[in-house]
Amino acid sequence: MAPIDRHECEWVREHLDAFLDGADSDLAAGDSERVARHLASCAECRAESAFAQRVRAGLRGMEMTAAPAAVIERAEREIGSTRGRVVALRPRGGMRRWAPAIAAAAVLVVVATWSERSRRAQAERVAVEQAAREAAVAFAYLNKYAQRTGDIVEADVIGRRFVAPVEKAMEKTGVAETKPSPDES
Amino acid sequence: MSREFRRLADEHGGRIYTLALYLLGRREDAEDVTQEVLVRLWRYRDRIDPARTRAWVAQVTRNLVIDVSRQKRMRAAVFADGADMEETVAASVDASPDRAVMNGELRTALEAAIARLDEPYRSILVMREIQDYSYQEIASVTSMPLGTVKVYLHRARRRVRDVLRTGAHDGAD
Known part of the structure; x- marks a missing residue:
């Protein structure tokens, strides 16, 4: 009987899980054959492989726990009680992380409009349109992130918190007056 | 509705x-x-x-x-009743994983072993092995590259086996 190669045992155990992944395995064909060859000749590693398979089967046999009926009822009641009302922007978790970026976007819009104040009306219109596009991108990003985290950001809250102050600033600078009238556009 | x-x-x-x-x-x-x-x-x-x-x-x-x-100022990966869990592992595994399998205590032992895993090992193991999420879904959930997810899963599986064998106390590396 050939002596056990401990280095080979270590290598095989390091790659055992990938080997047991079967169809999902990203083990190279040569490595897979190497593991199989070693298992055929090493009783200890064969036992380890059998144990690993049993643990996997045990884990996969663990059922998911159903959500308690009371929890589902509570969620249903909460949804019913908040239907139709405006949900405030919650400055927590991911939202808080993006607050500086949102503020920076708003400041950018205002600065961009101010810097254009002294230029001709046409140039101001271009700047305002560009600023509006940048703001739209920022808000779209914010909404996408909020959706990822499940935070609720209602459109009118965004309007009230971010768009309105920018518009107000634009009015103060006189930029808003340079916007094209419906007849012009 | x-x-x-x-x-x-x-x-x-x-x-x-x-x-x-x-x-x-x-x-x-x-x-x-x-x-x-x-x-x-x-x-x-x-x-x-x-x-x-x-x-x-x-x-x-x-x-x-x-x-x-x-x-709550607690680690996400810690069971509140960790001491009880440790006793459960020791009792159910009884130095022989095979016996735990044979006498039907594997589930309890596995739950206790999972409770010993730190994040993100625990999330990844639970999502993959118990909830049957694909590697790609787990990568999306954890915002990790696919290869990293596989490495974490590999370590988590080994760690669970080690805990089942020895009832070791420290978390995954």
Whole structure:
């Protein structure tokens, strides 16, 4: 009987899980054959492989726990009680992380409009349109992130918190007056 | 509303609750998280890509678990009754994993072993082995590259086997 190669045992155990992944395995064909060859000749590693398979089967046999009926009822009641009302922007978790970026976007819009104040009306219109596009991108990003985290950001809250102050600033600078009238556009 | 909400709750409620329960280890906290995720799922149901709903649900659950853990100043990966869990492992494994399998105590031993895993090992193991999430979905939920997910899963599996064998006390590396 050939002596056990401990280095080979270590290598095989390091790659055992990938080997047991079967169809999902990203083990190279040569490595897979190497593991199989070693298992055929090493009783200890064969036992380890059998144990690993049993643990996997045990884990996969663990059922998911159903959500308690009371929890589902509570969620249903909460949804019913908040239907139709405006949900405030919650400055927590991911939202808080993006607050500086949102503020920076708003400041950018205002600065961009101010810097254009002294230029001709046409140039101001271009700047305002560009600023509006940048703001739209920022808000779209914010909404996408909020959706990822499940935070609720209602459109009118965004309007009230971010768009309105920018518009107000634009009015103060006189930029808003340079916007094209419906007849012009 | 009621029927559609119930359908969503039936489809995803168990998945949410199970993940929250494994990650938090406290039933009341898991229930709160489940309620919140179900409410958010309902509010966002029209904006979520149906093919991504499972991943979305796991992602929001995990994020809320992290929030809850921070709020309660506890580690996400610690069972509140960790001492009891340690005794359970020692008793159920009894120095012989085979015996644990044979006498039907494997489930208890596995739960205790999972409770010993730190994050993100625990989330990844639970999502892959118990909840049957694909590697790709787990990568999306955890915002990790696919290869990193596989490495973490490999370490988590080895760690679970080590705990079952020895009842070791420290978390995954």
